Amino acid sequence: MHLSEGVWLTLRAARLGVPERAGNPDIAVTIEKSSPTERLDLFSRACVLSTREAELLGHLILGADTHLTAQRMFVSENTVQDHLKSIFAKTATTNRRTLMARAVGQ
Secondary structure, X not given: OEOHHHOEEEEEEEEXXXXXXXXXXXXXXXXXXOOHHXXXXXXXXXXXXXXXXXXXXXXXXXXXXXXHHHHHHOOOHHHHHHHHHHXXXXXXXXXXXXXXXXXXXX
């Protein structure tokens, strides 16, 4: 859940008690500030990024440049650039700074 000023919350729900018991068991709900990993995962799924595109975005978020990302993913730098172009198109962004800000909610 996104609130104003870049604040993201994660809501979790779980049934309390024994699952086999008949009736409607109580449900506990927790609300926590979302971690960058949770935000990145949600962003990747919402933008329908492929597994490799999401992996590439994760490397960029950690500060890797094109060369280092290519090494870590065992692909060429041209392939990294191709994936990045696809990510820009899917996320309606045009540069890495805007992409990363949107991905981690800042």
